[in-house]
Amino acid sequence: MSGAELTVGTWNVNSLRVRLPHLAQWLAATPLDVLGLQEIKLPDADFPGADLERLGLGGAWHGQKTYNGVALLAREPLAGVGRGIPGYGDPQARVIAGSVRGVRIVNVYVPNGQAVGSDKYAYKLEWLARLGAYLAGELARHPLLAVVGDYNIAPEDRDVHDPQAWEGQVHVSPGERAALGALLALGLVDVFRRFEQPERSYSWWDYRAAAFRRNAGLRIDLVLASSALAARCTGCRIDATPRRWERPSDHAPVLATFDLSA
């Protein structure tokens, strides 16, 4: 949390307005330096910046009415804040970036994709291609780069509670996995898998059909790191605690810690 360590989190809160009490409760128990939020679902004018300041967090946000919206919160001032993918006139607020202690952090809310073959699926793949081109430039400028967020893609079958039932569906389709593979091929590492993890580790569970109680989930919230930053990663975990609370987000936060002293 301080000195040589940097802890970065990511959490799809599914409405910051509704989840602000959970965020406060979780932050009180969870030391971190930087936190990317997705699906804040409010315009910038309604962003609860003063509430978050009371929780010790400043930062920057990129919101819109009703849908999407991302924020990058930090205990230290953010440098070089950027919103959206440069040169891509995306009307949906899905990306915000900033730097802390020489580490570049890009926070993403990848489109859902709805169904394979749909217009939204095509948008998802186009969006991921644009993200890849943007990240290639970010990697060239920032050796220490983390790309955190809700990817809406389960990287492998072990990230899916029932791979047979999900085969070919959106979030696991070959096209999406190829797009994620293209991001990894830039030199990014899914740091969660750098460490031993519990079997059946997921970060999202459907609200319906008692999915959380059955641990019927997907691991779709990821921390990707450049090779130089991944080499400094000392741990990565999913914190399912707030998913057990009353009126939860359907996603759990993910945390990764980096030792910057080396």
Next chain:
DNA sequence: ATGGCTAACATGGTTAGA
């Protein structure tokens, strides 16, 4: 069994999520 649940916007029922 193509549902189940939650949130925004609106104030009943649609859109969207994953």
